[in-house]
Amino acid sequence: MKAxxxxxxxxxxxxxxxxxxxxxxxxxxxxxxxxxxxxxxxALTGISSNLLADRLKYLEEEGLIKSELYSRHPPRYxxxxxxxxxxxxxVFNALILWGHDHLKKCYKKLVDAETGKEVEIGYYIKETGExxxxxxxxxxxxxxxxxxxxxxxxx
Amino acid sequence: MKAxxxxxxxxxxxxxxxxxxxxxxxxxxxxxxxxxxxxxxxALTGISSNLLADRLKYLEEEGLIKSELYSRHPPRYxxxxxxxxxxxxxVFNALILWGHDHLKKCYKKLVDAETGKEVEIGYYIKETGExxxxxxxxxxxxxxxxxxxxxxxxx
DNA sequence: TCTACTAAGTTCAAAAAATCAACTCAGTAA
DNA sequence: TTACTGAGTTGATTTTTTGAACTTAGTAGA
Numbered sequence: 054m055k056a057x058x059x060x061x062x063x064x065x066x067x068x069x070x071x072x073x074x075x076x077x078x079x080x081x082x083x084x085x086x087x088x089x090x091x092x093x094x095x096a097l098t099g100i101s102s103n104l105l106a107d108r109l110k111y112l113e114e115e116g117l118i119k120s121e122l123y124s125r126h127p128p129r130y131x132x133x134x135x136x137x138x139x140x141x142x143x144v145f146n147a148l149i150l151w152g153h154d155h156l157k158k159c160y161k162k163l164v165d166a167e168t169g170k171e172v173e174i175g176y177y178i179k180e181t182g183e184x185x186x187x188x189x190x191x192x193x194x195x196x197x198x199x200x201x202x203x204x205x206x207x208x
Numbered sequence: 209m210k211a212x213x214x215x216x217x218x219x220x221x222x223x224x225x226x227x228x229x230x231x232x233x234x235x236x237x238x239x240x241x242x243x244x245x246x247x248x249x250x251a252l253t254g255i256s257s258n259l260l261a262d263r264l265k266y267l268e269e270e271g272l273i274k275s276e277l278y279s280r281h282p283p284r285y286x287x288x289x290x291x292x293x294x295x296x297x298x299v300f301n302a303l304i305l306w307g308h309d310h311l312k313k314c315y316k317k318l319v320d321a322e323t324g325k326e327v328e329i330g331y332y333i334k335e336t337g338e339x340x341x342x343x344x345x346x347x348x349x350x351x352x353x354x355x356x357x358x359x360x361x362x363x
Numbered sequence: 364t365c366t367a368c369t370a371a372g373t374t375c376a377a378a379a380a381a382t383c384a385a386c387t388c389a390g391t392a393a
Numbered sequence: 394t395t396a397c398t399g400a401g402t403t404g405a406t407t408t409t410t411t412g413a414a415c416t417t418a419g420t421a422g423a
Contacts (some may be wrong), residue, residue: 063307147302152218166342171390176327187321
């Protein structure tokens with residue numbers, strides 16, 4: 054929980070938040086609708102209470118989940134995802150697909166909700182919605198990200 | 209390297225292979241063309257030699273990378289990805305995109321290689337190539353995976 | 364030839380993180 | 394009153410990771 058990658062790379066920085074043991078699985082359990090401490094704990098065979106408590110605290114600090122007090126006095130929380138946590142759906146799906154294609158032991162495949170037909174990942178141009186060909190990561194220039202964020206907020 | 213998730217979930221099983229500290233970053237360095245031990249080590253500031261050596265060994269056992277001896281006597285290897293390792297590209301891209309949208313510190317965006325326009329992740333139907341709407345994970349029935357694998361091999 | 368230096372590790376001690384078991388605290392059920 | 398549950402906390406033990414030193418074969422330079 055303290056050792057972080059100090060590398061100028063989105064992947065490393067993302068893993069600093071979601072790369073600790075159990076973390077992504079915890080988020081995934083909340084994603085599929087388990088919101089109580091005990092629900093999450095029971096779903097994740099082998100996790101210990103203290104670790105789950107630590108991770109939930111950290112994820113809330115980082116803004117991936119939020120907790121809603123539904124009983125004070127024994128303080129009880131319901132955990133749900135923020136937009137930032139929900140956005141990990143593509144990461145889950147990428148892992149599910151990779152697992153389906155490359156693991157011996159695999160349990161799920163990914164299908165279109167309407168037709169039930171198997172899908173794979175593709176990339177689409179944000180502006181036009183057209184299908185992209187090859188995609189590549191390129192550096193974000195200094196300040197460009199801040200600008201984009203302002204535009205998104207409609208400022 | 210020994211503690212594994214024992215859960216019936218593609219994500220957990222995938223993380224059993226690529227979820228250890230440094231592992232995904234190592235694969236990513238090989239993915240972007242660093243093939244020598246020292247190249248990988250230098251790119252990943254903070255990793256120790258023994259850990260890198262352990263991870264490379266494990267990833268080769270698991271079939272995500274292969275090593276080619278280019279000098280015996282001081283035995284020297286060049287590491288490259290197998291098809292299984294290459295297939296992690298979508299996972300890398302999902303993380304890059306999530307990082308771009310949700311981290312304060314972010315270094316890369318993902319663009320179409322031809323037009324340079326920003327892209328996002330979508331899903332398309334394997335059979336027809338059409339864009340899918342909502343996608344959901346569904347269980348793979350007992351034996352179905354084995355069948356699919358046989359079909360893929362053209363048997 | 365001798366010395367310095369490099370690549371690709373290995374070995375081992377120390378530090379950090381995760382697991383495990385027991386405990387707390389408030390409330391509920393019998 | 395006793396037992397039990399949910400949501401944790403505390404502390405000891407075990408496992409992983411880090412960090413530093415060492416090895417081994419080879420290369421470059423003087």
